[in-house]
Amino acid sequence: MTTTVSPALRPTEQVYAGHPEKKVTLYFLVTGLVLLLIGVAIGPLQALNYAGIDVYRYLPFLKSYYQGLSLHGVLNALVFTTYFISGLLLYLPCRALKVRPNLLVAWGAYWTMTAGVLMAAAALLTNNATLLYTFYPPLQGSPLFYIGAALLVVGSLIIGVQVIVIWTQWKRQHPGEITPLVAFMSVATWMMWLIASLGLVVEVVFLLIPWSLGWVKGVDPLLARTLFWYTGHPIVYFWVMPAYISWYALLPGQAGGKIASETMARLSFVLFLLLSTPVGLHHQFADTGISMSWKVIQMLLTFLVVIPSLLTAFSVGASLEIAARLRGGGGWVGWIRHLPWKDPVFTAQVLAMVSFIPGGAGGIVNASIALDSEVHNTAWIPGHFHITVGTATTLTFFAVSFWLLPHLTRKPLASVKGALWASWLWFWGMIIFAIGMHWEGLIGIPRRTYLATATGLGDMLARAQIPMALTGISGMVLMVASIFYFSVIFRTLLGRQRVAESAEVPIPVSESLEQFEAREAGLSAAGMKVAGAVRLMERLWIFFALALALVVLMYLPMLIGMVLNTHLLPGQRLW
Amino acid sequence: MLDHHTIEKYELGWLVVALVLIAMLFAGVLASMISETVPGFFGTKAQYIDPAKLSQTPFATPGLKTGPDGALDAYIVATAFQFQPNVLRVPAGRPVTLHMVSTDVIHGLLLGQGNVNVELIPGQVAVITKVFDHPGSYTSECNEYCGTGHQTMSFKLIVEAAK
Numbered sequence: 094m095t096t097t098v099s100p101a102l103r104p105t106e107q108v109y110a111g112h113p114e115k116k117v118t119l120y121f122l123v124t125g126l127v128l129l130l131i132g133v134a135i136g137p138l139q140a141l142n143y144a145g146i147d148v149y150r151y152l153p154f155l156k157s158y159y160q161g162l163s164l165h166g167v168l169n170a171l172v173f174t175t176y177f178i179s180g181l182l183l184y185l186p187c188r189a190l191k192v193r194p195n196l197l198v199a200w201g202a203y204w205t206m207t208a209g210v211l212m213a214a215a216a217l218l219t220n221n222a223t224l225l226y227t228f229y230p231p232l233q234g235s236p237l238f239y240i241g242a243a244l245l246v247v248g249s250l251i252i253g254v255q256v257i258v259i260w261t262q263w264k265r266q267h268p269g270e271i272t273p274l275v276a277f278m279s280v281a282t283w284m285m286w287l288i289a290s291l292g293l294v295v296e297v298v299f300l301l302i303p304w305s306l307g308w309v310k311g312v313d314p315l316l317a318r319t320l321f322w323y324t325g326h327p328i329v330y331f332w333v334m335p336a337y338i339s340w341y342a343l344l345p346g347q348a349g350g351k352i353a354s355e356t357m358a359r360l361s362f363v364l365f366l367l368l369s370t371p372v373g374l375h376h377q378f379a380d381t382g383i384s385m386s387w388k389v390i391q392m393l394l395t396f397l398v399v400i401p402s403l404l405t406a407f408s409v410g411a412s413l414e415i416a417a418r419l420r421g422g423g424g425w426v427g428w429i430r431h432l433p434w435k436d437p438v439f440t441a442q443v444l445a446m447v448s449f450i451p452g453g454a455g456g457i458v459n460a461s462i463a464l465d466s467e468v469h470n471t472a473w474i475p476g477h478f479h480i481t482v483g484t485a486t487t488l489t490f491f492a493v494s495f496w497l498l499p500h501l502t503r504k505p506l507a508s509v510k511g512a513l514w515a516s517w518l519w520f521w522g523m524i525i526f527a528i529g530m531h532w533e534g535l536i537g538i539p540r541r542t543y544l545a546t547a548t549g550l551g552d553m554l555a556r557a558q559i560p561m562a563l564t565g566i567s568g569m570v571l572m573v574a575s576i577f578y579f580s581v582i583f584r585t586l587l588g589r590q591r592v593a594e595s596a597e598v599p600i601p602v603s604e605s606l607e608q609f610e611a612r613e614a615g616l617s618a619a620g621m622k623v624a625g626a627v628r629l630m631e632r633l634w635i636f637f638a639l640a641l642a643l644v645v646l647m648y649l650p651m652l653i654g655m656v657l658n659t660h661l662l663p664g665q666r667l668w
Numbered sequence: 669m670l671d672h673h674t675i676e677k678y679e680l681g682w683l684v685v686a687l688v689l690i691a692m693l694f695a696g697v698l699a700s701m702i703s704e705t706v707p708g709f710f711g712t713k714a715q716y717i718d719p720a721k722l723s724q725t726p727f728a729t730p731g732l733k734t735g736p737d738g739a740l741d742a743y744i745v746a747t748a749f750q751f752q753p754n755v756l757r758v759p760a761g762r763p764v765t766l767h768m769v770s771t772d773v774i775h776g777l778l779l780g781q782g783n784v785n786v787e788l789i790p791g792q793v794a795v796i797t798k799v800f801d802h803p804g805s806y807t808s809e810c811n812e813y814c815g816t817g818h819q820t821m822s823f824k825l826i827v828e829a830a831k
Contacts, residue, residue, distance in 0.1 A: 157816060225813050229774050231790065232815070314774060315789050354676050379776070379785050382714045382792040389698070396690045403686040407679050415670075457693065463700040466783040470776050470811035537780055539811035542819045549809045549822020606672035660716060660791050665773050667748050667815025 108503050108591065114187055117199045119501045121180025122494065124207065125173045126582060129487075132168030133575045135161045140526065140568025143472065143533065144561045145554065147545035156220045158543040159668055164217050166226030170332075170482060172210055175245055177490050178335050179206070179252045181497070185338070186256050186279035188600055190263045190272075194255055202251035209244025212237045223668040225541060227321065228301075230312045233664025236305040243297045246290055253283035264631075271623055271631060274355055275342045275602060281362040282334040284637045288644055289331060289370045292323025304664065311661025315382045319655060322373035323648060330369040330398070332482045334362070336445065336489035340409045344442050346603030347496075348432055350416025353408050355605040359630045361401035361408070366633070367640045368398045371647035375460045379469045387651055388462060394647070395460040402453055409446065415606070437512035438601075441492035444520040449485035451527065452477065473534025475541070476527045484523040491516060491578060498582065500598040503591045507584035511577050518574035522567050529563030536560070706783050707796045715793040719771040727769055732758060740764045746775040746788050746810065749817030755824045760803045768794040773814050779825050780806025787812060803829040 109116045138148050138161055147158075155161045179202065187194050215237055216222035222238035260272065260280045272280070296317050304312045341358045345351055352358060374391035377383055414428055422431030433439045455477040458464045468474065491512075499506050506512060534540070536557045538550065547554075554561070604612075611621040630636075701709045717725055722745065726733065730743045730752040742764055745752045758764045768777065770788035778785040781802060786794040810821035 159813065159816065159818070227813075229812075231773050232813075315792060318774075318789065354672055354679060357676060357679050377787070379787040380789060380792075381786065381794040382716070382789060384714070385709060389701075392697070393694050396694055399690060400683070400686050404679065404683060407682045411675055411679070461693070461697045463697050463706050463783075466706050466785045469785045470778065470787075537778060537808060539776075539778070539809055541813050542809065542811075544819065547809060547819040547822075549807055549820070549824070552805075552807055606675065610671060658716075660718075662719075662790055665748075665815075667773060667817075 111594070112188075112193070113196055114184060114194050114199065115501045117196060117203060118180045118184040119498070120203055121176050121183070122497065122501075123586065124203075125176030125180070126494065126579075128168050128176065128210065129173035130575070130579050132165050132173065133571075135165040136169075136575075137568040137572045139165055140564050140571070142543065142545045143530070144565025144568070145545050146565060147543075149543075149545075157223065157668065158545075159225065159541075160217070160220050160223045162541055163223050163225050167213065167217060169487075170226055170478075171242070172213075172245065174332050174482070174486065175249050176206065178331065179203075179249050181335055181490075181493060182279045182282060182338075183252050183256060184497075185600070186276040187259065189274075189276040189279075189602065190259065192259050192263060194259060198251060198255050202248045202255070205244050205251065206248030209241040209248065211241070212244070213241030216241065220668070227325070229321070230301065230304070230314050230317045231662040231665050232668075233305055233666060236302060239297050239301045239305055243294065243302065246294060246297075250287065250290060253286055256280060256283050257287075271627060273602075274352070274358060274605070275338060277359060277631075277633075278334070278338045278342065278362045280633055281366045281636075282331065282338070284633060285327065285334070285366045285369050285640070286331045288637070288640055289324055289327030292320040292373070293325075293328075296320035296324075309661075311663050313655065313659040313661055315380065316652070316655045316659060318380065319373075319377065319383070319652065322376040323370070324373070326373040326376060326395075327369040329478075329482060330365055332486045334365060336486045337361070337405055339489050339493055340405065340442060340446065341412075342603055343601045344409065344439070344603070345412035345416060346601050347436070347439050347442075348413055348416035349420050350412050350414075350603075351609050352603050352605035353411035353415060355607055356624050356626050357404055357408050358605075359627060361404040363630050363633075363636050364401040364404075365398070366636050367643065368394060368401075370640065370644045372398060372460075375462075375465070378462050378465045383651065387647075391647065392460060392462055396457070399453070399457060402449075406446075406450075412603075413443075435509075435513070437506075437509060437516050438492045438495045440513060441488050441495065441516035441519075444516055445485045445488035445492070448480040448488070448520060448523060448527075452481040452485055455531065456481065468534050470540055471534035472530045472538045472540050476530025476532075476534060479523050479530070480527045484520065488516060488519055488523075491519070494582060496598055496601065498585055500600065502586065503594070503597055504585055504588045505590065505592060506581065507588060508581050511581040515574050515577035515581060518570055518577060522570035522574050525563050525570060526567035529560040529565075529567060532560035533557050533564065707798050715795065716791050717769060717793055719769070719791045722769070722771065726767070732756065732764075742766050744768045744777075744823075746770040746777070746821075748772050748775075748814050749810070749821040751777070751810070751821065751823045754822060755826060757826045757828055758800055760800055760827050760829050763797050763799050765795060765797045768796075774812050775810045775814050775821070776812030777823060778808050778811050780808055781825070781827070785811075800825075800827040803827045 141148050142158055149158050216235040222234035224232050224234045257280055300312050300317050303309045372391055372395040374388055375395045378388055417428035417431040420431045422428030495506055495512050536553055538553055727743050727745050730745045732742045742756055768788055770790045775788040782798050804827055806825040808823050810818055
């Protein structure tokens with residue numbers, strides 16, 4: 094006799110039985126979110142500081158504004174994103190290719206990353222790495238911080254290489270087949286990250302770790318800075334591309350429509366792979382010791398990376414319009430009302446995209462040498478990246494968590510209303526924040542300064558009353574938003590109820606218009622005509638090699654010059 | 669519903685529009701730089717001074733100096749957590765060459781006027797020639813994090829009207 098166990102009572106392990114990679118994915122996502130919670134909790138303090146209100150003096154556990162800011166920046170921008178992306182871009186391509194990843198490798202990556210984060214956290218929490226997330230030498234932190242940072246990146250690279258290997262094997266086993274869109278985009282993203290992370294790895298492993306351990310006497314600050322920004326700009330594409338994967342390949346279906354054009358979607362990822370890396374110099378327009386010609390060339394390349402983003406705006410807009418018209422919408426703009434605004438998965442992503450419009454436009458300003466000189470190192474810059482990585486990416490990841498956590502755990506989302514409130518409040522909080530900070534930046538107020546106790550900015554502060562108030566208010570809005578968000582997430586994760594396997598939230602992979610038309614015409618998936626461009630783009634290794642060649646061309650001569658002409662400086666601890 | 673060929677045609681059109689916009693943007697920014705809206709487009713040379721040996725250079729006595737030919741040179745030294753001098757007076761309407769250097773960690777300075785925004789990497793000397801046209805007093809602060817006293821590292825540029 095067999096006993097049937099009701100779905101609600103199944104032991105936990107069985108949830109992952111069919112797909113054990115679900116568990117490691119869940120660990121990546123949840124660890125990332127818990128660390129984000131800590132980083133986000135410090136956010137309102139930073140915002141209040143930019144409103145001229147000093148809360149730090151009352152906090153026994155943070156020595157200074159700068160320690161708080163170091164934690165906020167490292168946890169939110171580096172740690173959360175890396176965990177979330179490693180989980181997401183392992184799971185999605187493996188499911189799309191119907192391949193189970195080697196779990197030992199995946200767990201190895203997870204624990205490498207976590208060991209690194211614990212080491213870095215120990216240094217940060219004891220005030221031994223108050224370096225901000227850019228850790229420019231010759232400010233010198235504890236070796237634990239640098240080793241931890243290196244392990245974090247190594248963990249992500251393990252996952253990246255694993256996904257690329259899985260795809261290469263899949264290609265060998267499926268000659269002539271076209272890689273599913275989600276897997277194609279994930280592989281392109283990991284290939285980009287493989288090239289882009291080199292700078293940071295070299296900086297940390299060869300310069301900073303030996304120097305902080307006292308094995309070498311000095312480090313060249315200009316060389317270290319150049320290596321840092323070699324990774325430091327493409328890392329933002331590493332943050333944005335997973336969001337684009339969701340917008341391109343998942344959102345159209347979630348909205349009830351089709352992917353407008355698979356060919357163009359693939360093209361934009363190939364462009365990202367080619368152009369993302371040789372652009373880091375636009376963070377160094379104000380640096381002396383780098384020739385203007387290199388700066389101008391990399392400015393042009395930075396402008397060119399705008400193109401895949403403009404393509405994305407077109408494509409995603411078109412797929413949403415298709416969705417709305419299929420849902421019965423009409424008119425020039427009237428269709429917008431017919432989109433599923435009551436679904437937080439949809440709404441959070443659309444708000445993320447909206448924030449990316451001013452975010453991207455501000456990025457073009459920062460990349461223009463003539464305009465950058467007005468805003469470099471001012472409050473404008475954090476204003477900019479809070480509506481790009483802080484909203485376009487983060488709010489998209491919130492949307493992903495609203496379906497992916499229920500999918501992985503088979504626990505239903507605790508509150509749809511709460512998730513909607515979290516999304517709207519996060520969006521408006523960030524918009525208000527961005528208005529305040531961009532405005533303060535134009536007045537000339539520097540970024541990341543303990544403004545509440547600044548002594549030399551008297552007349553500027555007098556002119557910045559309104560934007561400073563906006564920044565302070567936004568911090569409070571964002572605090573409420575994060576309470577909504579994390580309570581929905583933790584109530585979901587801690588919920589007892591599990592749905593049956595048959596009622597599992599599906600992976601929302603969208604159909605493309607090409608596939609839809611072929612299906613309508615009665616063609617099978619195999620019989621579908623594939624565009625020549627798609628076949629060409631399947632050769633991702635060629636584009637990888639081209640991207641690598643372009644980076645070598647754009648960076649090697651400059652780096653050789655710096656290496657031949659180093660000026661080593663000892664470390665300083667000034668906090 | 670539009671078929672995918674039509675959408676792709678529109679999107680290729682959009683790609684061309686995007687390329688044209690980017691080309692115009694690049695040309696516009698370059699034209700602006702060539703017309704010297706940003707100081708230092710032409711003729712900047714990388715100069716390095718050992719921060720430990722400033723005493724053998726003009727940086728030993730920071731401040732504004734008038735050369736024998738009447739040329740104005742201002743020497744500014746950044747050290748945690750102060751600029752020397754922390755108040756610089758320059759005459760309006762005359763070219764002044766600013767020489768700036770940091771001695772310890774990275775500092776930064778944005779002058780309230782004239783698109784001067786420099787990252788001061790220890791030893792790498794920033795040399796910028798600039799005419800300050802508008803008399804007035806411009807406050808600023810170190811704009812690259814340099815340690816606990818970063819927010820107290822202030823600088824004032826006073827542009828004085830010609831007498």
